[in-house]
Amino acid sequence: MQIVVFKLGDEHFAVETDKVQSINDMMGITSVPKAPSYIKGLINLRGSIKSLVDINLLLDVNSTEEQQSIIILTVEDEEIGISVDEVEEVLDIDEKTIQKMDTDQVSSYIRGIINYEGKLLTIIDIDKLLN
Template sequence: MQIVVFKLGDEYFAVNTEKVQSINDIMSITKVPKAPSHIKGLINLRGSIKSLVDINLLLNISHSENQENIIILDVDGEEIGILVDRVEEVLSLDDKELRTLDSESSEDYIQGIIKYEDKLLIVIDIKKLLN
């Protein structure tokens, strides 16, 4: 399993690289009037317009002023960007390292948790989070 690790506030999250199309530096964001609150705006990535989702709002994490990267993800054939504080690294891990949580006590968008070095990485299923 390969994952992209990113930071939101003081927390570390990860998504499977199968969903990641690209990682970009922060760019100009065009606000969309009357858009749902979780839509941060639109970005123009090499001539292609992408929606930018406020993942902090969806995960109920306070916003940081130091957002540096945008991760472009493929969600059911649609490319969507998420704004993150910083992409930390790409890791190749054994599937056995992913600890699943009790499904009754956890959110269904959490695939599991990985203990890596001194960090706990919350692996999220971006499709379930956005639905």
């Protein structure tokens, strides 16, 4: 299984590369009046308009850094962007190394946690998070 590791504040998260369409530098964002608070706005990616989601709000992470990257993901046949502080790396991991969490104590969108080089990576099920 391959994952893309990204940073939000002091925390590290990951999504499966199967869901990732592209990784882009931050670009101009057009705000959308009366959109939900987690929608940052719309971006124009090579002539295609995509919604940009503020994943910090959905994950309840405080990030003081200026976000530098946008990850374009496919969620239920729709391409959506998430803004992140920094994309760090792409890793090949063995699914057996993912520590599953007690489902009563953790949100359904967290697939598990992996300890990689002293960092705890929270692996997100992006479909569940964005629905």
